[in-house]
Amino acid sequence: MRGMTVLTSRPQTMAEKILSRRGDQTVYAGDLAVVDVDQVMVVDSIAQSFIERMQRDLNAVPKYPERVSIVIDHVAPASTVSVAQAQKEAREYAAQTGVRLFDVGRGICHQVLVEENLARPGWIVLGSDSHSTTYGAVAAFGSGMGATDIALAAASGKTWLKVPESVKVSFTGELRPGVTAKDVALEMIRVLGADGATYQSIEMHAGDRFTRGERMTLANLCVEAGAKAGLVVPGGEILTSYGYDVPEWVYPDEGATYVREITVDLTALNPRMSAPSEVDNVHDVAELRGLKVDQVFIGTCTNGRIEDLHAAADVLRDRRVNPQTRLLVIPASSQVMEEAMVDGTLLTLQRAGAVLGTPGCGPCMGRHQGVLAPGEVCVSTSNRNFIGRMGDKDAKIYLASPAVAAATAVMGQIALPADLPEAVA
Ligand SMILES: CC(C)[C@H](C(=O)O)[C@@H](O)C(=O)O
């Protein structure tokens, strides 16, 4: 019956639109699509398997080297000899094949690809990393795949996938002061549930709300509901104001078919926090305040951008991190770091007692630079809080916005910025 759907040309979701345009036929949810891939992204942790698949299994070189990027970000700089060896092989592979390499210190893959304009409206971007849904912020169909699929895409310039069904997310009202895109994302995940959108595309109808960075936070969290993609509809002038060319055909059609529709009332939202050990275990921060915290981590592909560091600095200016707590701040990229250097943000954070780290993933997945000991409690601006994620299985992780994380660092316990005593200059 697939031929029939082509002829009738029903209204399409954004995922259906992009996958039809980049493939050779009109497709709808459930159809199989064979599509051109505009960019393939490989992270350090997967680089060795990717290279092995390319060389040993496929005996191929990248068909379009300019469409492949390797990013050394997850454990950067290297922490052990075997990590160093894997990174050395990745560098050599890039030199041999002519694919792009973003080396230690350039930053987290998703942030770097967006900064480098290697994810654009209407593009298909595949990454060897689950948070590749982030590219949906710039209206690209971004999705994570394993080393084998990633290698096939690099070797052929194409991929095949089942067209996902779509969930429509609408927003009403306006965020109140102190409530951020992170809180919106956590609320969205709570409503959908940790597996609630498995293999679906979450299509967020944001209108002219949310900056590019905020859209990245929203799209990034979508994979935590199991989503294949997280697409933010490029409403208003938001994307064009960043210089993007937004083709008409990426917009979803009126009357497209959604499997589920939800609405998030922004006005009703309070600062939110995801408590251990599932991302959808979401509560108001006010309910959790007072819990002693050992480490606060501000960074990651979810919330390591300049506006996140600004939000943290606004809280930490003329204040000090609690002596019982350590605060790690890791900018998402070298560009973010430079901006934060030039505008004084890093100095504010440093003076408040933050420990500043090399742009990259930092301790997000517990491999280095801030691994947690048994029994320790961490408030992190990242996207995952499952058992053992940042180190010991008996450590606990709470996920929150940068402002809440910063307030927590000052109080040494879970806190809202409004809980803080007046700053003393
Ligand atoms: C290492 C990488 C494959 C992994 C992912 O796929 O997301 C990591 O980035 C994470 O956040 O757990």
Ligand code: SF4
């Ligand atoms: S910052 Fe964390 S979530 Fe993002 S890619 Fe790195 S390890 Fe994964």
